[in-house]
Amino acid sequence: MAKIYEKEINLQDYSKDDLLHFYEVMVKIRKFDENLIQLMQDGKVSGFYHSGIGSEGVSAGSISRNLRDEDYIYYNHRGCNQKIAKGVPLSKLYGDFLGRVEGTTKGLGAGIVHSADPARGVLGQAGTIGSQLGISVGTAYSAKFKGTDQVTLVYFGDGAASREPLHGSLNWAGLYKLPLIYICENNEYAISSHISETHSVKEHIADWAEGYGIPNCVVDGNDVLLMHEVVKEAVERAKRGEGPTFIEAKTFRHRGHFEGDPYDYVPAEVLKEWKEKRDPIKNYKTRLIDEGIFTEDELAHLDNQIDSEIIAAIKKAEDSPLPDPERIFEGLFA
Numbered sequence: 001m002a003k004i005y006e007k008e009i010n011l012q013d014y015s016k017d018d019l020l021h022f023y024e025v026m027v028k029i030r031k032f033d034e035n036l037i038q039l040m041q042d043g044k045v046s047g048f049y050h051s052g053i054g055s056e057g058v059s060a061g062s063i064s065r066n067l068r069d070e071d072y073i074y075y076n077h078r079g080c081n082q083k084i085a086k087g088v089p090l091s092k093l094y095g096d097f098l099g100r101v102e103g104t105t106k107g108l109g110a111g112i113v114h115s116a117d118p119a120r121g122v123l124g125q126a127g128t129i130g131s132q133l134g135i136s137v138g139t140a141y142s143a144k145f146k147g148t149d150q151v152t153l154v155y156f157g158d159g160a161a162s163r164e165p166l167h168g169s170l171n172w173a174g175l176y177k178l179p180l181i182y183i184c185e186n187n188e189y190a191i192s193s194h195i196s197e198t199h200s201v202k203e204h205i206a207d208w209a210e211g212y213g214i215p216n217c218v219v220d221g222n223d224v225l226l227m228h229e230v231v232k233e234a235v236e237r238a239k240r241g242e243g244p245t246f247i248e249a250k251t252f253r254h255r256g257h258f259e260g261d262p263y264d265y266v267p268a269e270v271l272k273e274w275k276e277k278r279d280p281i282k283n284y285k286t287r288l289i290d291e292g293i294f295t296e297d298e299l300a301h302l303d304n305q306i307d308s309e310i311i312a313a314i315k316k317a318e319d320s321p322l323p324d325p326e327r328i329f330e331g332l333f334a
């Protein structure tokens, strides 16, 4: 059975700079998301949007101060969280949603999936849930083959884990001891289906990794520092050539599956508990203040800076032109 990852974390073991960085990344993710939802409500952005609010700790903790530009991530369909943590500029992400040349696809349309930023190790995604699990074996295998120390992190939900690509991926990663880290973002629901209705597991999704000889654990994904520690250990293992790790991060989404989902299938008291008692940003902020690392004013100052950064990013994206219609066939190879 998968172990629950626990560790006593002393804030004094981290630099103030790192502690502030985790806070900054989580707040940036949340504010990016809230502003994007506002753009949708203003009729400026259309299509589906899968909000990542509530799960900022998983992305900030796993990526920030653990990965370099040359390490790869494969994000999931709530993946603005992961792209922001990996350093993709906010104006480029907004540009993708607004269909502007500023976007990573230079206006050819991306939304949450299909955007890519290869210079920062973000190689894109496909709309088919779980497809990234197969592709991630490719970059992990190439790093091993070329003898580099690059690691690959692949993000997927509990719903994606119930599909067959996970098992093919685990088999190859386990067999070749690939530098691949699985981050299963378990928010309990795949659209409106609860995990208890869809998974044949002993207790945890991470238990499946056991059968492939892959070290695994379950962690509170809403504790940004715990998330950071567990992934740090996995990255070190991967770099030592000891192979993959499977991490099941427990979290919850604050909003429905997509913007417009009434989200009436989750009991109100469950959602209230996650929002009020298990919010990754609120809890981390309280800890930073209670332990005297930062004052409320210092954090509020950073919040204001992030607000300004977001306004500037939206403006940059909106001021950028729409793509020239003649580019419609650009990048089309079939």
Ligand SMILES: Cc1ncc(C[n+]2csc(CCOP(=O)(O)OP(=O)(O)O)c2C)c(N)n1
Pocket: 077, 078, 127, 128, 129, 156, 157, 158, 159, 160, 161, 187, 189, 190, 191, 257
């Ligand atoms: C193969 C496939 N089946 C169904 C869908 C539609 N779909 C999009 S997201 C989703 C649920 C995914 O749930 P999960 O992996 O738990 O992620 P969460 O949305 O909870 O973050 C489904 C069924 C799809 N995109 N691809």
